[in-house]
Amino acid sequence: MNLEKQVEATAKNLEGKIQEAVGELTGDQREKLEGKAKQAEAAARHVVEDVREPIKDVVDDVME
Numbered sequence: 001m002n003l004e005k006q007v008e009a010t011a012k013n014l015e016g017k018i019q020e021a022v023g024e025l026t027g028d029q030r031e032k033l034e035g036k037a038k039q040a041e042a043a044a045r046h047v048v049e050d051v052r053e054p055i056k057d058v059v060d061d062v063m064e
């Protein structure tokens with residue numbers, strides 16, 4: 001996984017966790033759900049990067 005993209009996804013996940021916690025503490029359901037959505041987005045980014053790297057390796061091997 002590209003280190004920069006990994007850091008971005010991890011930061012997005014952390015942002016989502018904080019936003020969810022703030023929503024929980026304040027009773028703001030929308031804030032809580034937006035935090036959960038950010039966490040889901042971060043998880044999806046991790047999956048994309050985890051799949052992209054092996055595919056790139058295969059393509060590189062074929063092109064050699």
